[in-house]
Amino acid sequence: MSSYAQGRKELEKRRKKINKEIKKINTLLFETKKEKTNALDDLKDLSQKITVREQLIETIRLETEELNKEIKQNEKKISSNNKELSTLKADYADMVFKSYKSKSQQSKTMFLLSSENFLQAYKRIKYIEQYKSFRKKQAQKIITKTKDIERLNDSLTKKKNQKKSLINTETTQKKRIENEKEEQEELVSKIKNQESKYKRQLNKKIREEKAVAKRIDRIIRAAIAKANKGKKGKAKKGEFLLTKAEKSLKAKFEQNKGSLPWPIDGVVTRKFGVQPHPTFKSITINGTGLHIRGKKGAAAKSVFNGKVLSITKSDKGTKSVMVQHGDYITTYSNLRTVFVKNGQSVTTGTSLGTVFTNKVTGKTDLIFVLNKNTTKLDPAKWIRSN
Structure with a gap:
């Protein structure tokens, strides 16, 4: 796991912890039935909620930054892998074309029979086997590289969706904090009057x-x-x-x-x-x-x-x-x-x-x-x- 991902995991844990704290604050500070309210106590409770929400917004911002770094890293890897895949495919196509031109069964037999001695024939057999093995490995590399790119693309899509979700959450939290700050100002005004x-x-x-x-x-x-x-x-x-x-x-x-x-x-x-x-x-x-x-x-x-x-x-x-x-x-x-x-x-x-x-x-x-x-x-x- 990259240092970006590790940092984001810590931020994600922090975000979940703060969300849990906000839920507790809502339940314990704002949902209790009160026969009589006190503006001073209400302001204290609201200020505490705003402080925690500000921490949440800052954590989301930092988490989004880390996610942006991961997305850029992913895009860079995809670009590099695509270049490697293009090279592999070009090399493989060239190899297949040359094989087609020069390696019919007859030419292969002639290649062996034209050997000057047994040792040269043996070496030519080994060469043919190695060439087959190399072609097979190149084909496998292309398959592996294609799967790597698919995996990176899936990961990129997931990260972009996560980023979108975080941005939506941040927008929601900012709207809520705006409303809470308006309420806070009203309470401050009420307290100042008395x-x-x-x-x-x-x-x-x-x-x-x-x-x-x-x-x-x-x-x-x-x-x-x-x-x-x-x-x-x-x-x-x-x-x-x-x-x-x-x-x-x-x-x-x-x-x-x-x-x-x-x-x-x-x-x-x-x-x-x-x-x-x-x-x-x-x-x-x-x-x-x-x-x-x-x-x-x-x-x-x-x-x-x-x-x-x-x-x-x-x-x-x-x-x-x-x-x-x-x-x-x-x-x-x-x-x-x-x-x-x-x-x-x-x-x-x-x-x-x-x-x-x-x-x-x-x-x-x-x-x-x-x-x-x-x-x-x-x-x-x-x-x-x-």
Whole structure:
């Protein structure tokens, strides 16, 4: 396979992956029933969809470029093969014509009988045999070369059809993104008209999230202190004192970095870390983990073997489950129900609880946080590429 084809195969895989992501975004962000909409949230969701669609259009463009290179390469091969075939046919025709003129059965016999000695006769027999073999090989070369050209032509037709299909897809995607950008502009205009109202709502939400994050941090520190009680040795403040089995589990967890399963099947609506708000750039938000939008009724599942460290309940009634994996902790927040108990051993894929669905917004959002002791890590670097 040529480097062009290899590059296109990778782009094709990327395109299929992005298409899958767009379908998920449509299902999870836009098809959920909402009693009440919020322009700020709608704009965030729409902006995310536009970003992914732009990635799709760029991938299609790159894939079309690679396909163009393959088409040119094919056309060049066909031209070269046609020239070779013309030469082979001309040589073969000349050979047949000469044979017809000089190689009747009588002339062949005379050619052998006119030999001066036995050795010369033997050589002349060999020459006749070699000439026959050469003619046969030339005929076979013509057949093979013709089949090669047919195969290349079939491949060229297929590639041209693929290119046409990609161009049609790109055109469709561009029309869709135009409509989405018009909708985006309308939402931006609506928000600007009531900017102070939306900023107040946003700042209130940020304060609430900070309070929840601080409470979870306190719970983690208390859970670590409780887990260390009765164990031999001395641990640093805020760090687990690990047994031999826990050290082994920690090592296995680290070996699976980048390949852990997703806690729910969904779409990331907020990333980890400090980042400017997508609409109000002057306001920063701090993602303590990943916000993952899933389907209504989705169950949060443990991403690795471990032990339930703590189960907590928020002021709003939603629950959080913390699972210990050596000195790593995964936290699954915004649960409606919980299926596990404190101290319970769990395995990869164990259902921990059902994610809460907001009746007003229709959103089913899991907040997935990863800690090493009390230090927060980016879960996106640990779970597999979706």
